[in-house]
Amino acid sequence: MEVKFYNAINDIGQPLWESICGTDYPFIRYEFLHALETAGKDSETGAACSRESGWQPHHAIVFKDSKPIAAAPLYLKYHSYGEYIFDWSWAEAYQRNSLNYFPKLLGAIPYSPVSGSRIAIADSEASHSEAIYHSLTQACIQECEQLQLSSFHFLYPTESVSNKLAKQQLLQRHSHQYHWFNKDKSGDAYNDFDAFLNEFKSRKRKDVKKERQWINSQDIKLQRFTGKDIDSALWETFFDFYQRTYAKRSGHGGYLPKAFFQRIAETMPEQILLVLAFQNGIPIAGALNLFSSDTLFGRYWGCNQEAEFLHFEACYYQGIEFCIERGLKKFDAGAQGEHKVQRGFKPVNTWSNHWIQHPEFRQAIGNFINHEAEQVKTNIATTTQWLPFNSR
Numbered sequence: 001m002e003v004k005f006y007n008a009i010n011d012i013g014q015p016l017w018e019s020i021c022g023t024d025y026p027f028i029r030y031e032f033l034h035a036l037e038t039a040g041k042d043s044e045t046g047a048a049c050s051r052e053s054g055w056q057p058h059h060a061i062v063f064k065d066s067k068p069i070a071a072a073p074l075y076l077k078y079h080s081y082g083e084y085i086f087d088w089s090w091a092e093a094y095q096r097n098s099l100n101y102f103p104k105l106l107g108a109i110p111y112s113p114v115s116g117s118r119i120a121i122a123d124s125e126a127s128h129s130e131a132i133y134h135s136l137t138q139a140c141i142q143e144c145e146q147l148q149l150s151s152f153h154f155l156y157p158t159e160s161v162s163n164k165l166a167k168q169q170l171l172q173r174h175s176h177q178y179h180w181f182n183k184d185k186s187g188d189a190y191n192d193f194d195a196f197l198n199e200f201k202s203r204k205r206k207d208v209k210k211e212r213q214w215i216n217s218q219d220i221k222l223q224r225f226t227g228k229d230i231d232s233a234l235w236e237t238f239f240d241f242y243q244r245t246y247a248k249r250s251g252h253g254g255y256l257p258k259a260f261f262q263r264i265a266e267t268m269p270e271q272i273l274l275v276l277a278f279q280n281g282i283p284i285a286g287a288l289n290l291f292s293s294d295t296l297f298g299r300y301w302g303c304n305q306e307a308e309f310l311h312f313e314a315c316y317y318q319g320i321e322f323c324i325e326r327g328l329k330k331f332d333a334g335a336q337g338e339h340k341v342q343r344g345f346k347p348v349n350t351w352s353n354h355w356i357q358h359p360e361f362r363q364a365i366g367n368f369i370n371h372e373a374e375q376v377k378t379n380i381a382t383t384t385q386w387l388p389f390n391s392r
Helices: 014-021 030-038 088-096 123-147 159-167 193-197 202-217 232-250 258-267 310-326 338-343 359-384
Strands: 002-006 055-057 059-064 067-072 074-077 104-107 151-155 171-181 220-226 272-279 282-291 295-303 330-332 346-356
Touching: 002 123, 014 030, 014 067, 030 055, 030 258, 059 123, 067 123, 088 359, 104 123, 123 151, 123 159, 123 346, 151 159, 159 171, 159 346, 171 310, 171 338, 171 359, 193 202, 193 310, 202 220, 202 310, 202 338, 220 310, 232 258, 232 272, 232 282, 232 295, 272 310, 282 310, 295 310, 310 330, 310 338, 346 359
Parallel strands: 104 151, 295 330
Antiparallel strands: 002 059, 055 074, 059 067, 074 104, 151 346, 171 330, 171 346, 220 272, 272 282, 282 295
16 A cells, blocks of 8 residues: 655545545535635635644545545644644643654644544445554654654544554543434434423423523524525624634634635535524524534534523524434534533543654653543543433
């Protein structure tokens, strides 16, 4: 097998990429990654993924007998922003020892803490996955040595892929998120939101109903838009919310330029859900989601007016209702947020894998990861006890 690296997804081309990655999982769709690299490129803000932004594309294609059989979205990273698996302390330790941690090689979805495919394999080659992982990891090691990179990392792969990468001597790091599952105590999908709430303990059920009633009492109405129903005016409204919220939280605008949202609206509208909140007919908040054939992914939230419980309604309850209506199996509402647990989101393991070139740092980071795994295990056990459900 041979592995080639490419500095732009455009150099790979949509037919080749799509023949391996398909179109169901939105975050490795050619259209999504291409928009990150090209949308807004000539504007003042620039594209979201470039050398200037610190996300320099360096994608890998695995070939067997000149036939492309696997693909991995990879980036040369010059910082650790937009990753959500935090390694700033590792970088600081390198700096204290007069070593460079950046640049590093990263297999991840930019600005998106979503679990899923990080190494896509053509269906015809599924039985050769371990050989493919071996070839790819060895190529990444050689690339790190050649380019003098400190390390390479795969963030948020599925558990099965993470386990296979661990067999290739990549350190396996545990973390956790909170996901909602469309499965009642009998194992069937919910018929409606009330059926979901009926599994709650009485007091917890009343709390959620109170939150939703409070939104109604403020004359706030929520509406869900998908596909081509999201017109340019709605996109302008959402982008304003997105920018305002980032500015308030971090003092700068969002990582993604307006052109990115405009591009995916044109190229992959069938996988986009926009939730907007209106008060007296005027939009005041919005939440943007992407979805596959079985999972809803909550991504970006913004508002120009605060209202109690509005975030929970727009980002969680509307998404749950959408999953039930569409028959989706899972709702991945994003990173962090223990407040999700009392609203029916279960703590789940997430994974990452890491290869560290420096032997002493590799050992130290490995020890840190092992210790951290025990903390994650404890956190999951603790938060599981906070779930609002009656005994199942």
